[in-house]
Amino acid sequence: MSRSTADSASSVPLPTPKERRRLREALALSEEEVADAMGVTRATVRSWETGRSAPRGRKREAYAKLLGTPGPTDLVRPGAEPPAEPRAQTEEHSQQPQPQASGNVRPRAAVKRAAKPPRAPSPAPAISPGPARKGPSKPPERLRPVAAEAPAEPAAPAEPAAPAGPAQPPALTPEEAFDALYAYAAPGLVHQTYLLTGRRRLSREAVESAFHHAWQRWPEVAVDADPVGWVRATAYEYALSPWHRFRRAHRHPDAPPTEANRRALLGALLELPPSYRRTVLLYDGLGLDLPETAAETEASTPAAANRLLHARAVLGRRIPELAEPEALHRCLSALVAEAPTATLLPARAVRAGSERRTRGWTRAVLGVTAALIVVTGFTAATAPTRYIPVNAPGEAVDGVPVRGGPQKLGPEDLELRDKLRAEPNPGPERLVPAVG
Incomplete structure (x- = not known):
């Protein structure tokens, strides 16, 4: 695969993680079926639908076709002839569920199977009798900065100027x-x-x-x-x-x-x-x-x-x-739908609190990291370079006979011996028989 092909496959737009799951369930596909068709594990598909990761390369293009998102090959470049098949029919085929396949299926095969006739979807869980869709609770427009539209090129003198479109709203910070x-x-x-x-x-x-x-x-x-x-x-x-x-x-x-x-x-x-x-x-x-x-x-x-x-x-x-x-x-x-009565902080205070909390956590992490570095360096500097064995003191063990021979005299025994040697015997003198 050339570099240009890889770049075009990596730039394929994908829906949001929540929308990926909704599209998969609308196609009556399980996580196992999508994993088998894409040649990945079920945990990988779950990571794609939760936003923890996203497919890349050819898998990204195949995943976009499986969900019904147009890939780079579906877009008509300026100056190129439009495809013979109508666009609506292509989108209809690209949104059909895929049959279950083995775990070694490549993304190219998964894209080809997406154009096969659809199978009958499995019935959804019955919530009966229940109310139908009550209407969206989402805001009418996306609250994000709107990029200013680039000025259009001036038309040729021979052609009439195109009418000006509606004024774009100012970009939001x-x-x-x-x-x-x-x-x-x-x-x-x-x-x-x-x-x-x-x-x-x-x-x-x-x-x-x-x-x-x-x-x-x-x-x-x-x-x-x-x-x-x-x-x-x-x-x-x-x-x-x-x-x-x-x-x-x-x-x-x-x-x-x-x-x-x-x-x-x-x-x-x-x-x-x-x-x-x-x-x-x-x-x-x-x-x-x-x-x-x-x-x-x-x-x-x-x-x-x-x-x-x-x-x-x-x-x-x-x-x-x-x-x-x-x-x-x-x-x-x-x-x-009742009117809320809670008193909230102004938005500026909420933003300031969020930034203050972020700075506090950053300083705490940096302080803990610096403390760990200092403790590690102090330990490495003061640790002994060789092992010095410790002689354990002797202890009396029951059942073992006392060592033979004269015992070593203690301080009291030495003092008593010196006293007996220095002082004369105070008792009566011994009677020594005389030899006749």
Whole structure:
């Protein structure tokens, strides 16, 4: 493969990680089938769909064709003849699911199989009777800086000048784009997080922490297709963390509301497990469809469907008026759409707090690294260069006979011996018989 071909394959645009999973499930393909078709493992496909990694080279081009994204060979260059086959038919063939193959299939074979007639998709998990798509909860436009359009070349004198298009909006700086996203999404996210946790202080803390992370990763958030969903997922993860139960301020929920209906619904929601509570709020409260709900909760679509059915059953038993999915959807939508009353910090303070936290963590990491370097150097400088064995003191062992021979005299024995030698015998003199 030449260098130009490799560069064109590496520049193939891919959807966002969340969109990759949605396209795969829309094609009724499992992770194993995509892995077999691409010649990779299932863990690699999961990394592609979570954003931890991305395919490269020919695999990137084949993966884009499998998901229905046009590759570099599908684009018509200036001055080239358009392909004989209509573009719509090419896209229709490129979006069809692939049959399962062996693990040694090359990307070229996977692309060829994408043009085969489609097979009947497997039925999706039944959520019956359930409300249909309630409408998107995403912002109407992407909150990211808009590049100014390059000026068009002047037309030839013989041809009439083309009419001027609509005026482009002024480019937004990263600070302005972040402030717009914060003003648009933060109040509603605080209210939604309160419905998940029942704690107002924790909900404000979770949303502020989510926007701290968003500002730290703003180049990634700014180009995301759904920046509100990115911040919402981060806030939900922080709010539903089980470690908050060890904090005294967040150990118990706040006082329930005074209205009987809202108090009953909020109490029933808080009795659900966190994952079930989050699923029913996203699907019936915010209006996300099932694949988007499964992708945001990091679960498979069947698992998200089962959680939704279980949550509806529990809420229907607690509140008989909400046994029907339509009634539950109306009540949750009205509860989510209430005007938030939380008082939030200004966007500038949130950005300053995020930058201050980043500087603090950086200094802490640098300080710990410097301390480790100093300790390591001191240890290396003061460590002995050779091993000196230590003689252990002797100990008395039971059952072993005493060593024979005269024992070594101690200090007291030596003192007594010297005293006996120096002093005469005070007793009577010995009678020595005389020899006759």
